[in-house]
Amino acid sequence: MSASSKKNCDPVPASSPAFQIDCPRKSRSFDRLSVLPEYIDNGDCSCVCEYCGVLFWYVERALNMSTAAHPRYTHCCRGGTVILPYLYRFPSQFTGLYESRSFLKDVRAYNSMFLMTSFGANVDDDINDSRGPYVFKVSGQISHKIRSLLPDPAKGPRFLQLYLFDIDHEVENRLRDFDGPGSNTLDSTVINYLSRFLAESNEYARTFKNAKQMAEEMELESYAVRLFNHIEDRRYDLPLPGSLGCIVNGDDTTSTTYDIIIHSHHGHPQRISKLHPSYMPLQYPPLFPFGEEGWSPRLKLANRRGASAQNLTMNMYYAYHIHARQHIWSPIMNSSRLFQQYLVDAYTCIEESRLDYIVKHQSNLRSNYVSGLYDALSKGDRDVGSIGKRIFLPALFTGGPRFMYNHYLDALSICRVYGNPQYFITFMCNLKWPEISRYMDTHHQTDTHSRADIISHVFNIKVREFIRFLKEDKSFGDVEAYLYTIEF
Structure with missing residues (x-):
């Protein structure tokens, strides 16, 4: 049925199995209200943020800031207020690794071989035993821990220590130390290249190696390396030599706030604070090959229009990257x-940062005192002496008990006013949606599950567009109220 016959057709019945639209790719001037409810194609990811160059779909624009000819986007750099360093050039041999299917298949194994801190988490590998796309799933907390600079003679070098000892046999040592999944399929040529490249280019590896050499020249029996917890105001250049850390005498290892002190020996594995700029670079050397600094509490938003500089949050930092x-x-x-x-x-x-903030600001969350008393009484804790200290999550914490309970009450209130829902409609994310397939083809990528960000972008577009379709096209009549949930 053609688009011109829409006015003469009846609304789609409730028994209709699906919504599809037979139409060309959407352009900026495409009038989606003039076509039948079949499949709405949202076009290509071709719109560019004017501040940071991020690619978006047109429908993702900020409606209150955009015009039809000039779409603007805020999810990436907050309108140009987030300015972070990024590199324009990588060696062709390095970028070529990420185009190799064999390397990408075992990329987590290669990262585990070169990481400088251990990865502590309860990883659920059983979820990938069945058919379906690859999923990385953990439960509980994630911790990064770093060991001493000198290896235990009984165990040999591990993690960071592999960058410093027996360099002539580094590839053999890394293969011998690594016994994780995929160890039989790892390419020694790739390992040799990454060893040389990271040793020459990674500022953390160079810092640790220089510290070891200086300690040997000065004949220090005990020493340590201090990794600074600061970020200089650099926007587009690489870390400078000596800017990430320094060597200190073994007797002078007083730590300032969040500085990392790595002892030469006799040091137990210490946990790296998520607030330290080396938290991610030490764990993912293949992703930060030059030792680029990560997020720090000292990062600020760009000062625009004379406003005072505000903190650049962790959420803004990772959203940018x-x-x-x-x-x-x-x-x-x-x-x-x-x-x-x-x-x-x-x-x-x-x-974890949000939870830490809630724990430290319990006294400021005044409404929680009343809620806490009610919760304690409802659970039968009438003896104040036996209650102990409770930490209450406010309703603003996404996914918390009060957050879910408040939404549940909102849903009941809507049903009480408008009655029970007339339609229960479901749809699932389809990895073969044309928008996703075209993006993967354009960027020469084959594994759709490797781009969870693109899948999330398109799925959220479809959710918003489907709700808009129900409200504006009125195929089921006037929409007085609606509720929806997203399940994973």
């Missing part, structure tokens, strides 16, 4: 399964 940019190649965005691990790691950092 997980967007694909025009003409800018990023190892993070092209690392397939390692990209999934990085996303999970970043998300847990953000959640």
Whole structure:
């Protein structure tokens, strides 16, 4: 049925199995209200943020700031207020690794071989035993721990220590130390190249190696390396030699706030704070090959229009880095399964920071006192002496008990006013949606599951467009109220 016959057709019945639209690709002048409810194609990811060059779909524009001819976007750099360093050029041999299927298949194994800090988490590998796309899933907290500079003679060098000892047999040592999944399929040529490249280019590896050499020249029996917890105001250049850390005498290891003190020996593994700029670079050397600094509490938004500088939050930082940019190649965005691990790691950092804030500001969350008393009484804790200290999550914490309970009450209130829902409609994310397929073809990528960001972009577009279709096209009549949930 053609678009011109829409006015003469009846609304789609409730028994209709699906909505599809037979129409050409959407352009900026495309009038979606003039076509039948079949399949709405949202076009290509071709719109560019004028400030940072991130690629978006046209429908993702900020409606209150955009015009039809000049779309603007805020999810990436907050209108140009987030300015962070990024590299324009990587060696061709390095970028070529991320185009190799064999490398991407074992990219997590290669990262585990070169990481400088251990990855502590309860990883659920059983979820990938069945058919379906690869999923990286953890439960509980994630921690990064770093060991001493000198290895235990009984165990041999591990993690960071592999960068410093027995360099002539580094590849053999790394293969011998690594016994994880995929160890039999790892390419020694790739390992040899990454060993040489990171040893020459990674500022953290060079800092540790220089500290070891200086200690040997000065005949120090005990020494330590201090990694600074600061970020200089650099926007587009690489870390300078000596800017990330320094060597200190073993007797002078007083730590300032969040500085990392790595002892030469006799040091137990210490946990790296998520607030330290080396938290991610030490864990993901293939993603930060030059030792680029990560997020720090000292980062500020760009000062615009004379306003006072505001803090650049952890959420803003990671949102900036997980967007694909025009003409800018990023190892993070092209690392397939390692990209999934990085996303999970970043998300847990953000959640933990929010929880830490709630714990430290319990006295300011005055409404929680009343809620806490009610919760205690409802659970039968009438003896104040036996209650102890409770930490209450406010309703603003996404996913918390009060957050879910408030939404549940809102849903009941809507049903009480408007009655029970008339339609229960479901749809699932389809990895073969034309928008996703075209994006993968345009960027020469084959594994759709390796770009969870693109899948999320398109799925959220479809959710918003479907709700708009129900409200504006009125195929089921006037919409007085609607509720929806997203399940994973």
